[in-house]
Amino acid sequence: MNVPSDLKYTESHEWVKLSKDKATATVGLTDFAQEELTDIVYLDLPKVGDEIEAGTECAVVESVKAASDIYAPLSGQVTEVNQAALDDPAVVNEDAFGKGWLFKMKLADPAEIEELLSDSDYEEILSEKESQDEDEEEEK
Amino acid sequence: MDYIPNTEADLSAMLREIGVASFDELVAAIPASLRQFKMELPAAMSESELQRELGAMAARNTPLDALTSFLGAGAYEHFIPSAIDHLVSRGELYTAYTPYQAEASQGTLQLLYEYQSLICALTGMDVSNASLYDGGTTVGESAYLALNAHPKRNRIVISSAVHPEYRQILKTYTAGMDVQIVELPTRDGLTDLDALAATVNENTAAVLLQSPNFFGCIEPMQRAGEMIKSKGAWFVAVVNPISLGVIKPPGEYGADLAIGEGQPLGIPVAYGGPYVGFLTSSKQLIHKISGRIVGRSVDTEGREAFCLTLQAREQHIRREKATSNICSNQSLMALRTAIFLSLLGKRGMREIAELNLRRSHQAAGAISRVPGFALKFPRAPFFNEFVVTCPAPAQTICDRLERDGILAGLPLGRFDAAMERDLLVCVTETKSTANIERLAEALGRAASQKV
Numbered sequence: 001m002n003v004p005s006d007l008k009y010t011e012s013h014e015w016v017k018l019s020k021d022k023a024t025a026t027v028g029l030t031d032f033a034q035e036e037l038t039d040i041v042y043l044d045l046p047k048v049g050d051e052i053e054a055g056t057e058c059a060v061v062e063s064v065k066a067a068s069d070i071y072a073p074l075s076g077q078v079t080e081v082n083q084a085a086l087d088d089p090a091v092v093n094e095d096a097f098g099k100g101w102l103f104k105m106k107l108a109d110p111a112e113i114e115e116l117l118s119d120s121d122y123e124e125i126l127s128e129k130e131s132q133d134e135d136e137e138e139e140k
Numbered sequence: 141m142d143y144i145p146n147t148e149a150d151l152s153a154m155l156r157e158i159g160v161a162s163f164d165e166l167v168a169a170i171p172a173s174l175r176q177f178k179m180e181l182p183a184a185m186s187e188s189e190l191q192r193e194l195g196a197m198a199a200r201n202t203p204l205d206a207l208t209s210f211l212g213a214g215a216y217e218h219f220i221p222s223a224i225d226h227l228v229s230r231g232e233l234y235t236a237y238t239p240y241q242a243e244a245s246q247g248t249l250q251l252l253y254e255y256q257s258l259i260c261a262l263t264g265m266d267v268s269n270a271s272l273y274d275g276g277t278t279v280g281e282s283a284y285l286a287l288n289a290h291p292k293r294n295r296i297v298i299s300s301a302v303h304p305e306y307r308q309i310l311k312t313y314t315a316g317m318d319v320q321i322v323e324l325p326t327r328d329g330l331t332d333l334d335a336l337a338a339t340v341n342e343n344t345a346a347v348l349l350q351s352p353n354f355f356g357c358i359e360p361m362q363r364a365g366e367m368i369k370s371k372g373a374w375f376v377a378v379v380n381p382i383s384l385g386v387i388k389p390p391g392e393y394g395a396d397l398a399i400g401e402g403q404p405l406g407i408p409v410a411y412g413g414p415y416v417g418f419l420t421s422s423k424q425l426i427h428k429i430s431g432r433i434v435g436r437s438v439d440t441e442g443r444e445a446f447c448l449t450l451q452a453r454e455q456h457i458r459r460e461k462a463t464s465n466i467c468s469n470q471s472l473m474a475l476r477t478a479i480f481l482s483l484l485g486k487r488g489m490r491e492i493a494e495l496n497l498r499r500s501h502q503a504a505g506a507i508s509r510v511p512g513f514a515l516k517f518p519r520a521p522f523f524n525e526f527v528v529t530c531p532a533p534a535q536t537i538c539d540r541l542e543r544d545g546i547l548a549g550l551p552l553g554r555f556d557a558a559m560e561r562d563l564l565v566c567v568t569e570t571k572s573t574a575n576i577e578r579l580a581e582a583l584g585r586a587a588s589q590k591v
Contacts (some may be wrong), residue, residue, distance in 0.1 A: 028505060041451070062427070067452035068460075 001126055002031045004097055007111065007124035010073045013099065020109050027073055028101040029061065029092055032126055037063040040089040045103055046079045052078060052105065054112050057104060061092070069103065074112045080104040150414040184225035184306075199403040204409055205416040209547040210306065213354070213527045214275065214303050215415075216404040216491070218382065219570060222480045224406050228472060239434075249446035252471065255478040261385050262489070263398040264479065265389020265420035271474035272466060273402025274416035279306040279348065280313030281419060281430040281464055282397045286346030286374040287319065289428045293345040293373070299324045299331040301353035302378060304555045309492025329357040329517030329527065331395035333364060336469075340371045348399075350378035351387070355564065356500075356525030357517055362393045369394065377506050381405050381418070381477075382568075383523045385493025390420075397421045405478030407473055416473035417522045427453055430464030480483065495569035499576065501505075503567040504528075506580040512587045516562055527552065531587045534563040540586040546579060 003009075008016040013033035017026040034040065041136075044060040052072040053056040059070035081103045085091050092100035117125070146154075160166045167175065186195065200375045209217055214549055225251050228234060232247060239245030239252075256268040272278050282297050296314065298307055300323045311321060322339055330348055347368045350361035361377060368375040377395035379387075382404045391396035403409070404417040427450065435449030455462035484492060504526050507513050512531030528538050534551035537565070541548040552561035567576065 044427065062452040067458045069461075 001123070002097070003119050004040075004128070005125050007097070007119065008073070008116035009119065010116060011125060012071045014070060014073045016073045016116055017101075018113065022107070022113060023105050024079065024104060025074060026101050026104050029096055030102065030122075031096045033068075034093050034096045034100070036059065037068060039064045039065060040092045043086055043089045043092070043102070045086060046078045048078055048081060050078045051085065051108075052076065054115070063076065064105075072105075073116060074107055074109075076105045078103050078105050078106040120134045145532055152582065158335045164343055193220050197374055206553040206576065207545050208571070210567060210571070210579060211409075211567045212356075212548050212568075213564055214305065214401060214548045215409045216380075216382070216568055217409050217570050218298055218404050218406075218522075218568055220406050220408060221483050223483060224476050225301060228475055228477055232275050233475060234472065235286070238424045239448065240394075243540075246446060248471065249434050249448070251475055251478060252469070253436055253446050254482075255474045256434060258478055258481040259381075259402075259418050259420060261486075262381055262382040262389065262541060263379070263418075263420050264389035265395070265398050266391075266423040266457040267426050267429060267433070268418060268420040269403035269433050270469040271471070272400070272419055272431055273470055274413060274415040274417045275293060275303075275378070275399070275403070276306050276309040276417070276464075278399035278419045280309050281417075282348070282376045282399050283319075283346060285397065285425065285428050285463050286376065287414070288318075289374065289425055290345040290372075292388060294318055294339070295322060296318045296346055296348070297322045297324060297336070297339050297344055297373070298348040299326070299336075299353065299356060299359075301326045301329070301331050301357070301359070302350040303354045304346055306350075306378065326355075327563065329353075329355045330462055330519040331359055331364065331510050333360070333367065337356065337367050340368055340373055342371060344371055344373040346374040346376050348378060352383055352523040352525060353515060354378055355520075355527050356522040356566075360521060361388075361390070361395070365394045380523065382489075382493055384497060385489040385491070387493075387523065388440065388499055391422075393470055395422075396425060397531060402473065402477045405477035409535050412487065414470065414473050418477075426450065428463050429453065492569055493523075495522035496567070499571055500524040501525065502573065503565065503576045503579065504570070506576055507583060508583075510580050510584045510587070513583060524568055525564060528563045528565055530583075532563045533560050536561065537586045540589060541579075541582050544582050547581065550577065 008018065009030065011043045013020060013027050015030050019025065040063045042060055044063040046058050052075065054072055054075045056072055057069040058072040061068050061070055082101050085100055085102060094100065155162065155166065158166065206219065239248045242249060246294045251415040252270040256270060260266065272281060296319060298310060298321065304546055314321060323379045324335050324339060349359050349364055351361050353359055365375045374396040376392065376397040376399060377390040379390055379398055379400045381400060381402060398420045400418060402418045407415060413477065419431060433447055433449050437445050437447055439445040451457055453463060454467055455465050458466060500522065506516055507528055508515050514529050517528040533553065535553060540550045549565035550564040552564055
């Protein structure tokens with residue numbers, strides 16, 4: 001599983017790329033999440049100017065098999081949304097960590113960054129998940 | 141579906157399998173007092189006796205077609221081509237169930253797709269769902285939809301010229317929710333636009349207006365819509381589908397949702413229904429729209445195929461975040477409206493609407509020439525309904541005309557005591573010039589009658 005080391009993560013499978021001064025961030029959905037969701041057909045993203053709060057629902061992603069909420073990884077104000085992804089949500093499947101970013105935001109409280117997961121923390125969560133899935137498979 | 145009762149042999153075989161001696165033993169766990177329920181029924185009758193008995197009971201009803209009716213107010217008498225009854229009673233259409241298995245339901249799905257396409261063409265809107273239960277349901281559902289699509293707003297504004305029963309349903313739908321319902325006053329039969337401007341704010345999720353409204357008057361939808369949209373609220377238009385043959389459709393004056401009662405399109409007037417509700421929206425709300433939608437697609441071999449689509453909106457996928465808990469529709473009645481619209485076509489819809497317009501204006505003229513009677517809102521444009529102020533309580537006038545086999549209209553005193561003398565009269569294409577003259581004469585006689 002692809003988990004870039006220059007990003008921060010959440011347990012709900014969002015990734016965060018911080019700017020050098022840690023004042024702004026780009027948010028997306030992890031490669032793991034896009035693969036679990038399968039073909040993404042629709043995104044409902046926040047609007048530029050919206051105030052979002054860490055841990056609360058701020059967007060919806062719909063795939064051919066499910067509709068899932070996206071949680072704000074940090075608090076702050078939305079400064080840009082990815083119009084290309086709105087026009088063609090498949091870009092999230094194709095390039096989750098790159099062209100498939102969802103929105104950019106200005107941080108309200110940089111201290112919240114500490115709450116995010118590092119790439120190794122996130123990888124650990126994914127491997128735990130994988131072994132759980134395997135156990136379930138065996139039970140079946 | 142056949143009803144196949146169990147035989148004595150079936151029953152004893154089942155009891156033997158369970159291991160009890162009798163049915164009473166099987167239900168012995170239920171307290172005896174609850175098992176002593178006894179229905180006081182008369183002795184059984186033969187089929188012919190029963191037919192006579194029920195026939196005699198039914199004959200005590202007066203069917204609508206035995207009277208000359210000028211009743212409207214949400215349920216309208218229109219011509220129903222007999223082809224509709226013949227087509228919908230075909231077995232494969234009459235019994236078709238929920239089309240979740242697309243591969244086994246192509247016929248039903250295609251019919252609903254045609255229904256949606258026809259309703260979109262009629263309303264000028266982008267998307268139609270596959271129908272809801274009735275006009276009232278569409279009012280409640282559109283409020284849910286508006287709130288869901290504006291999660292930070294909690295005010296719904298509705299004109300008091302919207303059908304009083306629809307307003308009641310809206311209150312029932314939103315009871316217990318953190319939602320504020322604000323009703324707008326009317327002026328000369330139309331929604332007060334100054335009050336509209338003063339009431340719609342940044343917290344308003346939607347504004348619901350009906351046109352023609354409950355009093356039959358055609359609202360200035362274009363202007364109202366501009367005021368509503370300037371505050372970012374959704375503009376919900378409740379419309380009479382027959383009127384769209386001559387009145388500008390909601391899609392052309394910027395409505396975000398166009399909804400209403402589909403009964404005028406080929407469904408008989410009946411106490412308690414079944415009726416059908418149509419709910420349409422602009423493309424912008426397609427991921428929030430309530431109810432099911434049928435889409436046209438291709439199968440694995442590239443052939444045209446129909447399926448339920450955009451189901452991520454619905455409660456079986458989006459669970460508690462779904463707009464609506466309705467996952468069903470009113471298929472058979474939607475089919476009636478689709479056949480009605482297909483039989484009439486674009487020109488037919490225009491002709492029937494023009495006929496309604498002509499006959500109602502003819503009647504309004506004839507009634508206002510009767511001494512003591514006057515149009516209540518003479519300046520407001522109307523379609524096939526209008527309010528008449530009577531020289532006596534409207535209920536009294538109606539009671540007198542009923543003895544002559546005429547239902548003169550709906551007395552409005554039951555909704556508003558200040559309107560005790562007001563009568564809502566509806567004239568559709570089913571009323572001839574002779575019917576209209578007879579109504580005017582009867583009103584004149586009723587007004588001069590001593591109590």
